[in-house]
Amino acid sequence: MYTLKKSLGQHFLKDENICKKIVSSLQTHPFNQLLEVGPGGGALTKYLIEIPHITFKAVELDDEKVEFLHKTYPVLKDKIIHKSFLDVDKPFEGKFTIVGNFPYNISTQILFKVLEWKEDVEIVVGMFQKEVAQRVAAPSGNKVYGVLSVLVQAFYKVEYLFDVHQNCFNPPPKVMSGVIRLVPRTNVPEMKSERAFFNLVKTAFNQRRKTLRNAVKGLFTPEVLKDEIFNKRAEQLTIEDFAKLTFLMNY
Structure with a gap:
């Protein structure tokens, strides 16, 4: 089989x-190209490779898991990118969807990489540490609403789908x-x-x-x-508020 590596934040799904x-959450929106991030032992992969009429690729850093996946699922030959997701170039031409049980130690960086590719990333369905997932989905005024919430929600509608227990x-x-x-949002707020x-x-x-003033x-x-808007604190501003303020900035 394979060993689990704490250094890579590996917690593999078994349910x-x-x-x-x-x-199923992924298939509510049609797609032609799919990238799985961190397939690990293939818990999701075995279902993803069964989806008809799509081009599939996976990104996996761990040598042992790459070898295991190739042996277990021969169909993955030439479909695994053997790198860290953070070092990968855009894997497809045109639009694609991303799915994954994301490594928790780089999950925030994964979202920033998605933002770099936002013109082409149609849908993302991802598993995160609950605290991170809640932060991404938090509305303004919420105590966990922050940089990640605003930057992701400016370009994507975020839906919190379900909790997943440790077991x-x-x-x-x-x-x-x-x-x-x-x-993707259909109405990205106008910004400078x-x-x-x-x-x-x-x-x-x-x-x-x-x-905000300070x-x-x-x-x-x-x-x-x-x-008067500058009397507020950052978490009280909506995404639209931030976008409007960009037009008043010095540079």
């Missing part, structure tokens, strides 16, 4: 019902997990530039306990900072 629920994994993680689905938007959001939440004062003129 067949959860695997089927994830695959569904081998070995069981110390925390609950959650599965979310990202679907993505660079300005990302900069504003990160700066605002960097000192989230302060009022947290982002370096980005606006004193005149602009007189506006």
Whole structure:
């Protein structure tokens, strides 16, 4: 078989019902190209390779798992990208969908990589540590609403699908997990530039306990900072609020 590596954040799904629920959540939106991130022992993979009329690829860093997957599922020959997902170039031309029981130690970075590819990533169905999944899905005003919530929700509608108990994994993680689905927004808010938007959001939440006026004062003129919106704290602003403010920034 194979060994599990803590250093790679490996917690492999063993609950067949959860695997089927994830695959079912994926198939609510049609797709032609599918990338699985971190197939590990193939719990999801064995269902994904059965989906008809799609082009399938998987990204796996661990040598042992790559060897295991090739032996167990010969159909995966030439379909496994043997790298860290964070080092992978865009795997397909055109639109594609991403699915995975994402390695928890890089799950936030995975989402930032998805944002880099957002023009082509149609759907994402992913398992995260529950706390991360809740953060991605959190609305404004929520105590866990932050940089990740705003940046992802500016471009994707986030649906929190279901919880996954520790006992569904081998070995069981110390925390609950959650599965979310990202679907591209049809109405991305207008912003001066993505660079300005990302900069504003990160700066605002960097000192989230302060009022916006104090947290982002370096980005606006004193005149602009007189506006009442700057009396609020970052978590009180909607995505649309942040987008509008980009047009008033110094640069």
